[in-house]
Amino acid sequence: MEVGLGNQAILAKIDKLRELNVGSMIPLPQLVVVGDQSSGKSSVLENLTGFSFPRAAGLCTRYATQITCCRDPLRSVSISIIPRPDASEELKAELLGFQRALGDLENDELAGIFEEANTAMDIRMGDDEDESGCGAFSEDILKIEIYGPDQNHLTVIDVPGIFRVPTPGLTTETDIVLVENMVKRYMNDSRTIILAVIPCNVDIATQEIVQLAEKADPDGVRTMGVLTKPDLATEAATQKAVVDLVLGKRSNLKLGYYVVKNRGADDTSGDWTQAKRAAAEKAFFANQPWVTIRERCGVATLKGRLRNLLMAISKQEIPNVKNDIDQRLRRSRADLEAMGPPRSDESSQRQFLGRLASQFQTVTHAALNGYYAGEKLFKDDPQLKLITRVINLHNIFSKDFGQRAHMRQFDGALDEEGKLTKKDTTIPFAIPLDQYRELDDIVFIQDSECAMPEDKPIMDLIRNVYDSSRGPDLGTFGGTVLSTVFEEQSAKWEALSLSHVSNPIAVVHNYVFRLLRHLCPEKHIRDQIWDGYLVEELSELYRKAMEHARFLLKIERGRPTTFNHYFNDIVQKKRAERVARSLENLSIHLDEGMEDGFCGQCIPLDQIENAATNKDNEQQLCEDILDTFVSYYKVARKRFVDVIYQQVISHFLLNGDQSPVKAFGPEMIMRLDDEQLNMIAGEDEESRHQRSTLNREIESLTAALKVLRSRGGASHGSD
Numbered sequence: 001m002e003v004g005l006g007n008q009a010i011l012a013k014i015d016k017l018r019e020l021n022v023g024s025m026i027p028l029p030q031l032v033v034v035g036d037q038s039s040g041k042s043s044v045l046e047n048l049t050g051f052s053f054p055r056a057a058g059l060c061t062r063y064a065t066q067i068t069c070c071r072d073p074l075r076s077v078s079i080s081i082i083p084r085p086d087a088s089e090e091l092k093a094e095l096l097g098f099q100r101a102l103g104d105l106e107n108d109e110l111a112g113i114f115e116e117a118n119t120a121m122d123i124r125m126g127d128d129e130d131e132s133g134c135g136a137f138s139e140d141i142l143k144i145e146i147y148g149p150d151q152n153h154l155t156v157i158d159v160p161g162i163f164r165v166p167t168p169g170l171t172t173e174t175d176i177v178l179v180e181n182m183v184k185r186y187m188n189d190s191r192t193i194i195l196a197v198i199p200c201n202v203d204i205a206t207q208e209i210v211q212l213a214e215k216a217d218p219d220g221v222r223t224m225g226v227l228t229k230p231d232l233a234t235e236a237a238t239q240k241a242v243v244d245l246v247l248g249k250r251s252n253l254k255l256g257y258y259v260v261k262n263r264g265a266d267d268t269s270g271d272w273t274q275a276k277r278a279a280a281e282k283a284f285f286a287n288q289p290w291v292t293i294r295e296r297c298g299v300a301t302l303k304g305r306l307r308n309l310l311m312a313i314s315k316q317e318i319p320n321v322k323n324d325i326d327q328r329l330r331r332s333r334a335d336l337e338a339m340g341p342p343r344s345d346e347s348s349q350r351q352f353l354g355r356l357a358s359q360f361q362t363v364t365h366a367a368l369n370g371y372y373a374g375e376k377l378f379k380d381d382p383q384l385k386l387i388t389r390v391i392n393l394h395n396i397f398s399k400d401f402g403q404r405a406h407m408r409q410f411d412g413a414l415d416e417e418g419k420l421t422k423k424d425t426t427i428p429f430a431i432p433l434d435q436y437r438e439l440d441d442i443v444f445i446q447d448s449e450c451a452m453p454e455d456k457p458i459m460d461l462i463r464n465v466y467d468s469s470r471g472p473d474l475g476t477f478g479g480t481v482l483s484t485v486f487e488e489q490s491a492k493w494e495a496l497s498l499s500h501v502s503n504p505i506a507v508v509h510n511y512v513f514r515l516l517r518h519l520c521p522e523k524h525i526r527d528q529i530w531d532g533y534l535v536e537e538l539s540e541l542y543r544k545a546m547e548h549a550r551f552l553l554k555i556e557r558g559r560p561t562t563f564n565h566y567f568n569d570i571v572q573k574k575r576a577e578r579v580a581r582s583l584e585n586l587s588i589h590l591d592e593g594m595e596d597g598f599c600g601q602c603i604p605l606d607q608i609e610n611a612a613t614n615k616d617n618e619q620q621l622c623e624d625i626l627d628t629f630v631s632y633y634k635v636a637r638k639r640f641v642d643v644i645y646q647q648v649i650s651h652f653l654l655n656g657d658q659s660p661v662k663a664f665g666p667e668m669i670m671r672l673d674d675e676q677l678n679m680i681a682g683e684d685e686e687s688r689h690q691r692s693t694l695n696r697e698i699e700s701l702t703a704a705l706k707v708l709r710s711r712g713g714a715s716h717g718s719d
Contacts (some may be wrong), residue, residue, distance in 0.1 A: 056660070386507070
């Protein structure tokens with residue numbers, strides 16, 4: 001089937017994409033010829049393309065070779081080099097400058113050109129000491145374009161043959177792995193037709209290339225077997241095995257097998273031509289047993305089938321290729337944009353860090369105010385919902401503090417909060433205290449959960465304190481009694497509050513680290529900011545928060561003081577409740593029928609006068625101390641819980657001008673000198689390489705889209 005002009009344009013576009021190195025990023029429709037060494041692979045290529053590779057050892061087996069045949073009125077051969085994807089700009093320019101042109105396929109001239117190409121690609125051809133810095137193989141691609149009136153558009157890729165034994169002074173064990181990886185990379189591309197070249201006179205099961213093809217194409221939908229050297233299969237059993245394979249009796253390849261006859265060892269005379277080879281091949285396959293499978297024998301049959309296959313897969317995959325290029329281009333542009341502009345001087349470095357710090361503070365403002373809806377980061381990483389986590393922590397602390405902070409039970413005096421379940425005081429998310437070793441000497445971690453208050457009467461403590469510190473006061477108690485009782489009863493405040501403050505510190509520290517990681521994809525910069533500056537500054541700010549918490553503990557657990565009228569309200573309420581309980585047994589019940597309609601409990605006046613005469617001085621004082629202490633403890637506890645949040649958490653950790661979440665901001669960037677800026681934001685070799693790679697990818701992909709959108713194909717001789 002002849003390939004029409006429209007089809008030729010599609011194939012030419014695919015070739016142009018490969019020339020732009022798009023094939024290293026996106027799988028392209030292509031035919032790749034693979035085989036073990038000495039399998040006859042080079043002869044198959046020569047038969048398919050009419051290109052006679054130079055016979056000098058090692059000249060054409062050290063890199064991938066892209067051979068394109070195109071119909072053109074004039075005969076010519078163009079040879080160039082497609083640089084490897086990671087080539088530097090200098091090397092890329094040098095390799096692109098390699099352009100050779102011939103009027104015809106003259107072997108002597110080709111040998112010289114191949115030697116020049118090997119030199120350009122730094123290929124080591126022997127054990128010469130002058131070539132010690134060169135490699136035996138290259139990731140560059142040799143591009144050969146063959147034009148002529150008898151050509152039809154066909155592009156095949158030749159890759160080095162698989163080998164297992166290195167040649168001393170020429171190849172190494174490393175070269176074996178390099179070649180195998182190169183072959184696998186081409187074979188694994190989903191849009192590649194694999195031409196596995198296998199000699200007829202060997203056991204196919206022993207051919208490594210067959211095993212590699214099965215791994216790359218387990219369903220056998222992309223692999224075609226090409227059997228060579230049928231003239232060496234002289235035994236009838238061997239010939240029958242080959243025929244059965246071609247007939248599909250022992251094959252799972254959907255594309256099947258073809259048989260071609262290579263040029264024999266004696267066919268090297270100067271008058272050898274492709275026409276003579278084709279005639280000899282036709283005569284050979286006219287004999288038994290080959291005549292029974294003649295529709296799959298011969299180079300002409302194979303070549304037509306390959307053109308149709310390449311055309312079919314190219315037409316089918318062109319839309320998908322374009323879509324893949326679009327996606328890869330968007331991703332590359334996004335990665336380059338995330339890196340920001342090049343940072344080669346102080347101004348660009350400061351601008352880069354300034355933008356990063358401003359973005360950090362914008363997200364932090366939302367995190368501190370609960371404005372989560374407008375920022376995708378909060379959905380992607382819920383641990384960045386800072387204020388929500390901190391408030392949840394303090395709400396749990398407030399409940400837990402009310403239940404556990406006192407040493408002894410209050411005999412029902414402070415039971416208005418009710419009994420809390422474990423769920424009420426369990427933190428619903430993990431606190432990363434053990435993830436950051438720099439916090440070890442700052443935070444306070446309780447060895448175990450704080451126990452509930454002891455089931456001992458608080459009155460016993462008051463009596464003991466009063467008896468051990470009473471003075472000559474008459475009917476009153478000294479100021480040290482209340483202070484001592486409060487100090488005893490609040491002994492667990494320090495552990496509970498310092499342990500609690502440690503949790504928001506860990507949450508804040510984790511927030512800063514995670515947000516920096518989200519906003520700064522370059523690990524070098526992130527590590528410099530974090531380890532070089534932030535960790536030390538953050539640690540100092542956390543220490544200040546802990547110091548202030550200890551200061552509040554010292555003040556609150558010192559001399560009892562309050563001007564809160566709520567304290568007196570509670571005292572009066574407690575005393576009224578005590579009087580009511582003492583009079584409860586003196587009440588009498590009045591039935592309905594009284595003249596004024598009153599009914600209920602009442603106490604005669606003379607009984608009230610007798611009710612207050614049964615207590616001694618110590619009992620009365622201890623009850624007064626209890627009422628005063630309970631009232632003050634409740635006021636002090638609530639005040640302390642609020643102040644811990646307002647001053648330590650809200651001011652020192654979240655909203656204060658010197659809070660940790662504001663450490664990485666524009667002010668920090670302005671304080672950095674030129675050396676510090678370069679250390680943090682200066683691009684290292686890896687970043688420069690990444691930026692260069694992305695720029696090359698964007699350039700190639702953009703050019704590829706232009707090729708795909710154009711109406712025609714690449715013209716003869718285009719760059």
